[in-house]
Amino acid sequence: MKRNTRAAAGRGVGILYCTLIYLFLFLPITVVVSNSFNASTSKPYLTWKGFTLAWYGRIFENGPLLESFGNTILLAVISTLLATVVGTLAAVGMYRYKFRGKSAIDALLYIPVVIPEIVLGISLLTLFANVRIQRGMISLILAHTTFSIPYVIFNVRARLDGYDSSIEEASMDLGAGRLQTFLHITLPVLAPGIGGGALLAFTLSLDDVIVSYFTNGQTMTFPLKVWASIKSGVAPDVNALSTLILLGTIALVVLTQSGIVKKKRG
Amino acid sequence: MEREKVIVELKNVNKVYGGSNHVVRDLNLEVYEGEFLTLLGSSGCGKTTTLRMIAGFEEPTGGTITVEGESVSEKEPFERDVNTVFQSYALFPHMTVFDNVAYGLRMKKTAKGEIKERVMHMLELVQLGGFERRYPSQLSGGQKQRVAIARALINRPKVLLLDEPLGALDLKLRKQMQMELKRLQRKLNITFIYVTHDQEEALTMSDRIAIMNEGVLEQVGTPTEIYEAPATRFVATFIGETNLFEGCVKETSAHHVSVVVESGELRCRAQGFEKGEMVAISVRPERMKYSAEPVEGYSVRARVKETVYVGSVLKAIVVLPNGNEIKIERLAGQKLPPDGEVYIYWDNGDGKLLHLMDQVFYRTIESVKLA
Numbered sequence: 001m002k003r004n005t006r007a008a009a010g011r012g013v014g015i016l017y018c019t020l021i022y023l024f025l026f027l028p029i030t031v032v033v034s035n036s037f038n039a040s041t042s043k044p045y046l047t048w049k050g051f052t053l054a055w056y057g058r059i060f061e062n063g064p065l066l067e068s069f070g071n072t073i074l075l076a077v078i079s080t081l082l083a084t085v086v087g088t089l090a091a092v093g094m095y096r097y098k099f100r101g102k103s104a105i106d107a108l109l110y111i112p113v114v115i116p117e118i119v120l121g122i123s124l125l126t127l128f129a130n131v132r133i134q135r136g137m138i139s140l141i142l143a144h145t146t147f148s149i150p151y152v153i154f155n156v157r158a159r160l161d162g163y164d165s166s167i168e169e170a171s172m173d174l175g176a177g178r179l180q181t182f183l184h185i186t187l188p189v190l191a192p193g194i195g196g197g198a199l200l201a202f203t204l205s206l207d208d209v210i211v212s213y214f215t216n217g218q219t220m221t222f223p224l225k226v227w228a229s230i231k232s233g234v235a236p237d238v239n240a241l242s243t244l245i246l247l248g249t250i251a252l253v254v255l256t257q258s259g260i261v262k263k264k265r266g
Numbered sequence: 267m268e269r270e271k272v273i274v275e276l277k278n279v280n281k282v283y284g285g286s287n288h289v290v291r292d293l294n295l296e297v298y299e300g301e302f303l304t305l306l307g308s309s310g311c312g313k314t315t316t317l318r319m320i321a322g323f324e325e326p327t328g329g330t331i332t333v334e335g336e337s338v339s340e341k342e343p344f345e346r347d348v349n350t351v352f353q354s355y356a357l358f359p360h361m362t363v364f365d366n367v368a369y370g371l372r373m374k375k376t377a378k379g380e381i382k383e384r385v386m387h388m389l390e391l392v393q394l395g396g397f398e399r400r401y402p403s404q405l406s407g408g409q410k411q412r413v414a415i416a417r418a419l420i421n422r423p424k425v426l427l428l429d430e431p432l433g434a435l436d437l438k439l440r441k442q443m444q445m446e447l448k449r450l451q452r453k454l455n456i457t458f459i460y461v462t463h464d465q466e467e468a469l470t471m472s473d474r475i476a477i478m479n480e481g482v483l484e485q486v487g488t489p490t491e492i493y494e495a496p497a498t499r500f501v502a503t504f505i506g507e508t509n510l511f512e513g514c515v516k517e518t519s520a521h522h523v524s525v526v527v528e529s530g531e532l533r534c535r536a537q538g539f540e541k542g543e544m545v546a547i548s549v550r551p552e553r554m555k556y557s558a559e560p561v562e563g564y565s566v567r568a569r570v571k572e573t574v575y576v577g578s579v580l581k582a583i584v585v586l587p588n589g590n591e592i593k594i595e596r597l598a599g600q601k602l603p604p605d606g607e608v609y610i611y612w613d614n615g616d617g618k619l620l621h622l623m624d625q626v627f628y629r630t631i632e633s634v635k636l637a
Binding site: 173174 | 321323342343344358359373374417418421
């Protein structure tokens with residue numbers, strides 16, 4: 001009897017604990033989402049004045065906001081593409097070939113990951129100034145590609161850990177040349193690692209503030225726009241756009257997850 | 267087996283890794299069309315390296331390899347008319363069974379209809395009909411093996427190379443696959459070059475066996491030749507069990523050689539030995555005879571140490587005066603020597619005389635640098 005009550009009490013504490021954790025994780029997000037539906041029209045837009053979808057319509061009237069969002073997407077797509085190509089080739093090369101100083105190069109890969117972003121930002125700014133690269137979209141793309149590459153390499157390398165290179169020999173044995181082997185065998189087998197790395201690179205680029213802040217010049221990205229508007233309280237249309245981005249990200253994650261599960265099941 | 271057309275020829279093939287690791291030494295080997303040849307040896311003897319050189323994954327350091335009279339040295343793996351079954355199967359994990367088997371045909375730009383027909387036929391042949399939609403991860407070890415074989419056979423290669431293909435299977439499945447591979451080979455009449463370290467597998471499946479040791483080809487012959495007439499001490503001890511009497515040649519005549527061993531003097535039917543040479547006489551346990559009385563010319567006195575019953579065979583271990591143990595084997599139902607003293611001997615033709623200073627020995631001597 002006593003034992004049962006104690007077990008029940010334990011279960012109660014457990015549930016409470018989990019609830020608090022989830023509240024802690026998701027409350028900030030719900031604030032943004034609910035504020036995007038808040039009809040309040042006066043700063044700082046925090047008191048609830050009823051439900052409205054008006055802010056979602058307002059997004060499309062706010063030219064600079066839309067432009068910053070477009071820049072963010074363009075920047076994320078291009079830097080992800082670049083980082084994925086460079087990172088994948090680097091990972092495959094480092095897996096396949098032995099060369100002098102390989103372990104040193106290996107260790108150096110971690111530096112962009114562990115280095116404080118603010119240091120990376122200043123370094124890039126100084127570099128761009130020295131080699132006279134105009135601050136703008138180009139410098140942003142270069143900067144984002146730089147910090148994304150190691151993540152792609154790590155992801156692809158994790159995939160290569162369980163990789164049996166004799167399947168490449170089998171492919172060549174069956175009449176496929178080196179390029180065909182790479183396209184038909186190596187690439188598809190590594191695809192989950194490459195896709196994971198690309199997704200990571202994309203999300204890193206999407207919400208980057210610090211490195212972008214140092215390298216953007218006149219070009220505005222969405223995170224920078226949010227950062228700039230923070231002093232006057234986050235405008236509700238920014239909340240609305242954030243909610244849409246959140247939805248997009250969730251959809252992306254769900255899609256890739258189900259894609260991977262389907263692949264596994266065959 | 268009759269001497270047929272040579273399909274693969276290796277001439278003075280050498281492979282050296284990193285300047286000093288000599289894995290294959292002066293290998294000369296002819297493989298005949300349609301035969302089942304096994305490269306047999308313990309791990310690190312160079313058999314897999316030899317196979318990979320024929321496939322084109324490794325380049326010989328010296329010597330030439332020809333397939334159908336044409337040197338393949340300049341050819342990439344994808345330009346050679348040989349296909350390989352890999353030890354790890356090496357199936358493409360992201361492709362179905364059908365796509366795995368069809369891969370070779372697709373690379374040759376075969377017409378779609380023909381691909382479908384040939385793949386289905388091949389899958390029937392390896393008894394995998396109905397499995398074409400599965401992925402490799404959904405197959406058992408034996409089934410994966412069959413896919414690997416079907417995939418390697420689809421391009422109708424002149425020679426199929428198999429690198430320990432049954433190594434990962436359990437004993438029962440291995441036996442079954444051995445029979446199946448042999449059946450396939452006969453049916454398709456394709457030359458098989460098969461690498462294994464399992465002597466029983468080699469003896470049951472092969473038309474001929476090539477035994478390698480430390481990169482050197484020790485002997486090539488039919489299973490019977492290898493077992494009954496081993497050419498070297500290594501072959502005699504590697505294949506089956508044997509009793510060795512080591513000694514020194516005392517006299518040679520036209521057909522016979524007298525050998526002094528610790529336990530006395532023995533005569534052997536042999537040629538090509540020199541007086542004073544170190545030799546060994548190899549006698550298989552089942553050929554060993556015994557008698558209560560000395561037998562002229564061949565007998566050695568021994569004491570029975572123990573007899574063992576192993577189901578279908580009986581084994582006795584007798585000890586020579588110098589302490590060496592000799593094995594005698596009989597089929598169940600036959601007799602073993604009683605406890606006590608016996609004289610062991612053998613029929614004239616059953617003692618095989620071997621040069622003791624084989625290539626490995628001479629190489630060891632050569633490699634010792636004099637101070």
